[in-house]
Amino acid sequence: MGLVVQKYGGSSVADAEGIKRVAKRVVEAKKNGHQVVVVVSAMGDTTDELIDLAGEVSPIASGREFDMLLTAGERISMALLAMAIKALGHEAQSFTGSQAGVITDSVHNRARIIDVTPGRIQTALDEGNIAIVAGFQGVSQDKKDITTLGRGGSDTTAVALAAALNAEVCEIYTDVDGVFTADPRVVKKARKIDWISFEDMLELASSGSKVLLHRCVEYARRYNIPIHVRSSFSGLRGTWVSNEPQGDQPMEQAIISGVAHDTSQAKITVVGVPDKPGEAAKIFRVLADAELNIDMVVQNVSAASTGLTDISFTLPKDDGRGAIEALEKTKGSIGFDSLRYDDQIAKISLVGAGMKTNPGVTATFFEALSGAGVNIELISTSEIRISVVTRKDDVNEAVRAVHTAFGLDSESDEAVVYGGTGR
Amino acid sequence: MGLVVQKYGGSSVADAEGIKRVAKRVVEAKKNGHQVVVVVSAMGDTTDELIDLAGEVSPIASGREFDMLLTAGERISMALLAMAIKALGHEAQSFTGSQAGVITDSVHNRARIIDVTPGRIQTALDEGNIAIVAGFQGVSQDKKDITTLGRGGSDTTAVALAAALNAEVCEIYTDVDGVFTADPRVVKKARKIDWISFEDMLELASSGSKVLLHRCVEYARRYNIPIHVRSSFSGLRGTWVSNEPQGDQPMEQAIISGVAHDTSQAKITVVGVPDKPGEAAKIFRVLADAELNIDMVVQNVSAASTGLTDISFTLPKDDGRGAIEALEKTKGSIGFDSLRYDDQIAKISLVGAGMKTNPGVTATFFEALSGAGVNIELISTSEIRISVVTRKDDVNEAVRAVHTAFGLDSESDEAVVYGGTGR
Numbered sequence: 001m002g003l004v005v006q007k008y009g010g011s012s013v014a015d016a017e018g019i020k021r022v023a024k025r026v027v028e029a030k031k032n033g034h035q036v037v038v039v040v041s042a043m044g045d046t047t048d049e050l051i052d053l054a055g056e057v058s059p060i061a062s063g064r065e066f067d068m069l070l071t072a073g074e075r076i077s078m079a080l081l082a083m084a085i086k087a088l089g090h091e092a093q094s095f096t097g098s099q100a101g102v103i104t105d106s107v108h109n110r111a112r113i114i115d116v117t118p119g120r121i122q123t124a125l126d127e128g129n130i131a132i133v134a135g136f137q138g139v140s141q142d143k144k145d146i147t148t149l150g151r152g153g154s155d156t157t158a159v160a161l162a163a164a165l166n167a168e169v170c171e172i173y174t175d176v177d178g179v180f181t182a183d184p185r186v187v188k189k190a191r192k193i194d195w196i197s198f199e200d201m202l203e204l205a206s207s208g209s210k211v212l213l214h215r216c217v218e219y220a221r222r223y224n225i226p227i228h229v230r231s232s233f234s235g236l237r238g239t240w241v242s243n244e245p246q247g248d249q250p251m252e253q254a255i256i257s258g259v260a261h262d263t264s265q266a267k268i269t270v271v272g273v274p275d276k277p278g279e280a281a282k283i284f285r286v287l288a289d290a291e292l293n294i295d296m297v298v299q300n301v302s303a304a305s306t307g308l309t310d311i312s313f314t315l316p317k318d319d320g321r322g323a324i325e326a327l328e329k330t331k332g333s334i335g336f337d338s339l340r341y342d343d344q345i346a347k348i349s350l351v352g353a354g355m356k357t358n359p360g361v362t363a364t365f366f367e368a369l370s371g372a373g374v375n376i377e378l379i380s381t382s383e384i385r386i387s388v389v390t391r392k393d394d395v396n397e398a399v400r401a402v403h404t405a406f407g408l409d410s411e412s413d414e415a416v417v418y419g420g421t422g423r
Numbered sequence: 424m425g426l427v428v429q430k431y432g433g434s435s436v437a438d439a440e441g442i443k444r445v446a447k448r449v450v451e452a453k454k455n456g457h458q459v460v461v462v463v464s465a466m467g468d469t470t471d472e473l474i475d476l477a478g479e480v481s482p483i484a485s486g487r488e489f490d491m492l493l494t495a496g497e498r499i500s501m502a503l504l505a506m507a508i509k510a511l512g513h514e515a516q517s518f519t520g521s522q523a524g525v526i527t528d529s530v531h532n533r534a535r536i537i538d539v540t541p542g543r544i545q546t547a548l549d550e551g552n553i554a555i556v557a558g559f560q561g562v563s564q565d566k567k568d569i570t571t572l573g574r575g576g577s578d579t580t581a582v583a584l585a586a587a588l589n590a591e592v593c594e595i596y597t598d599v600d601g602v603f604t605a606d607p608r609v610v611k612k613a614r615k616i617d618w619i620s621f622e623d624m625l626e627l628a629s630s631g632s633k634v635l636l637h638r639c640v641e642y643a644r645r646y647n648i649p650i651h652v653r654s655s656f657s658g659l660r661g662t663w664v665s666n667e668p669q670g671d672q673p674m675e676q677a678i679i680s681g682v683a684h685d686t687s688q689a690k691i692t693v694v695g696v697p698d699k700p701g702e703a704a705k706i707f708r709v710l711a712d713a714e715l716n717i718d719m720v721v722q723n724v725s726a727a728s729t730g731l732t733d734i735s736f737t738l739p740k741d742d743g744r745g746a747i748e749a750l751e752k753t754k755g756s757i758g759f760d761s762l763r764y765d766d767q768i769a770k771i772s773l774v775g776a777g778m779k780t781n782p783g784v785t786a787t788f789f790e791a792l793s794g795a796g797v798n799i800e801l802i803s804t805s806e807i808r809i810s811v812v813t814r815k816d817d818v819n820e821a822v823r824a825v826h827t828a829f830g831l832d833s834e835s836d837e838a839v840v841y842g843g844t845g846r
Contacts, residue, residue, distance in 0.1 A: 019480050020480055023480075050499065054506055057442050057507040057510065058510035060506070060509065061506055064516065065502045066502070068502035069499060069502035069503060071498065072495040072502075073495075075491060075492070075494065075495040076492055076495045079495075080477060080480050082488040083477055083489070083492070084481055086483065086488070087481035087482060087483060094491050096569075144522070146519075
């Protein structure tokens with residue numbers, strides 16, 4: 001029996017009852033002979049409450065002090081969890097990100113992990129303790145300041161510790177039973193996926209699936225740490241994310257892993273761009289300089305009569321205003337007619353390594369959308385993914401139609417609780 | 424202009440408004456040319472809420488994890504204060520006890536400061552920052568674990584930093600205007616003391632005055648750091664506590680500094696102790712072995728007929744049960760008739776260096792009590808203090824009578840807000 005890293009999100013430790021439930025589960029793993037490292041997020045709404053407080057005292061809540069503030073949340077939940085475990089008669093010690101050796105760069109509020117030196121964790125484990133570690137936080141290499149890892153930070157902490165400690169598996173406990181073939185809130189017949197490859201999971205994560213963040217999966221793939229996403233409430237087997245299925249995991253991967261959707265993006269169309277070399281490059285240089293992340297990009301064929309073309313791209317709504325401003329400022333030097341901004345869009349993505357060898361997939365996808373009366377506005381594809389942009393109002397119907405068309409529907413309508421895990 | 428350490432208690436930073444008010448005051452000191460180090464407690468009831476949470480998850484909330492939990496409170500308040508100061512256009516950095524170099528022993532929940540190595544604070548100051556430090560917490564020398572300093576810990580942090588940084592003064596901001604000649608909740612005509620010596624302040628603190636704790640005053644006396652206790656609301660000059668009055672401080676110390684009272688003690692009487700050498704020693708050895716702190720001790724003259732005597736002592740009510748149990752267990756070997764326990768007592772103390780040279784003080788004290796119809800049950804004196812034990816029900820009247828008898832009443836009845844500062 002080897003070492004297991006378990007991560008519990010804020011909803012799993014939202015109150016004293018939740019903490020005691022988690023403590024029992026942790027002790028169970030220990031009793032089964034595992035060494036156990038537990039990574040916890042802040043309790044329930046703690047982080048939001050701290051952010052609100054910061055807003056009340058300062059309009060410019062960010063940087064070093066904001067990190068100092070937010071990391072108080074995990075400190076509370078981890079200490080309480082350690083106490084709850086001790087109350088069950090087992091030894092536990094809690095560690096801040098700094099004490100756990102999570103070394104980061106100095107970019108406050110969204111620091112990246114540079115190194116993990118879990119000497120104190122290893123010692124605690126060797127002495128028979130269960131080690132509890134604060135998720136989401138680290139210490140900067142140069143200044144020794146407290147940093148936070150940004151969105152999905154606690155999952156990343158868990159995977160990074162699992163890699164540094166050579167864990168058997170990183171278990172991500174959440175409030176859903178695993179990764180589903182579609183968002184169960186939209187598709188009642190969505191099925192839990194038993195096993196999915198890192199690659200397909202990465203595509204799902206970047207296409208709107210919120211169970212695991214891209215960054216965490218990417219880290220796990222690089223160090224080949226199997227992730228087991230499962231419910232902290234049900235105790236059922238969840239979804240394994242790994243390179244290859246192992247042991248009793250299903251050996252065959254489905255052609256299609258799942259359908260993801262994303263309504264958090266906006267579409268900007270640059271109208272009337274001279275269709276000559278370098279014009280598109282100028283546009284995306286401006287956006288890159290403004291540090292805006294672009295997702296899909298589509299350029300229409302230019303009308304022969306005018307020599308002008310339209311370039312459309314999608315990006316997070318939050319970046320929309322910044323992009324419009326950046327482009328407007330350089331309108332003269334770039335040369336285009338006008339800008340169109342549209343935030344009533346949805347992106348629907350079909351993900352699966354099997355589509356590489358199944359030529360009919362694209363056709364079936366488009367037929368399903370068409371059958372549901374859904375109009376396609378943009379298309380973009382990768383080797384194992386097809387994404388389309390549609391009207392936002394059509395998204396639920398579109399996802400359901402595609403899910404059914406690819407035979408992903410389960411037999412039963414299950415009621416599944418589904419919620420974001422925040423960080 | 425030198426370095427000033429300012430300490431703000433939980434009631435001063437109870438909400439966003441309080442934090443902003445403190446920020447303004449801190450910035451004012453900086454603008455006046457001081458280098459400023461600010462020590463903060465947790466916001467308002469944060470600590471109590473965390474203790475409640477701990478109680479919900481574990482019946483044995485103590486030790487290492489309890490300290491980890493509680494220290495989250497200061498982390499929140501100090502980060503918010505730093506943000507509020509930045510919002511006023513000044514540079515501020517916050518530091519945990521560990522980052523500030525507050526090195527302690529490993530006795531969790533009531534650690535003692537071993538050393539202060541404020542290198543990072545000095546650097547922050549030299550770079551023009553206001554340094555904010557979490558009160559009440561440190562890091563253990565051997566294990567590098569987070570520790571807390573117990574009751575009055577934040578005041579002690581402030582004084583210890585003031586000593587290590589060679590500060591001009593340690594300002595303790597609280598919700599009262601300073602140290603008073605008596606508890607203003609009991610004595611409406613109590614007067615604010617402008618200056619008091621370390622010695623008198625130590626006696627007041629150990630006699631029930633709650634504005635400053637004995638431990639903090641003792642630390643300040645050892646390193647000769649003047650303390651200025653003042654209100655974070657009024658901005659008025661408060662009470663200076665130091666070796667000698669300085670500058671515009673009143674040169675002459677009053678004969679009597681003040682009247683303190685304490686209703687948190689209980690009295691235990693050991694009845695029928697053989698009046699021979701070594702018997703009393705046995706009793707107090709038993710109590711010492713149980714780590715119980717005894718305050719007043721009185722032994723009556725033995726009755727010649729029986730050769731037995733009674734020994735009475737006072738101690739904190741919280742220790743009462745432990746003392747009774749320890750004594751009962753050794754009843755056979757010690758040899759006494761019975762134990763009497765009484766928690767309906769009050770201790771009233773008169774403090775002032777001037778009583779050494781004023782022989783009438785004791786007489787006036789007792790006459791005042793007698794005039795108010797208050798019966799004296801125990802008496803104990805030091806060079807600069809007289810304490811008596813009375814019925815608890817008599818305490819308010821007794822304090823008022825003594826306060827008047829020594830001419831301490833102010834001209835006006837001021838309404839003063841008075842409250843404990845917790846830690």
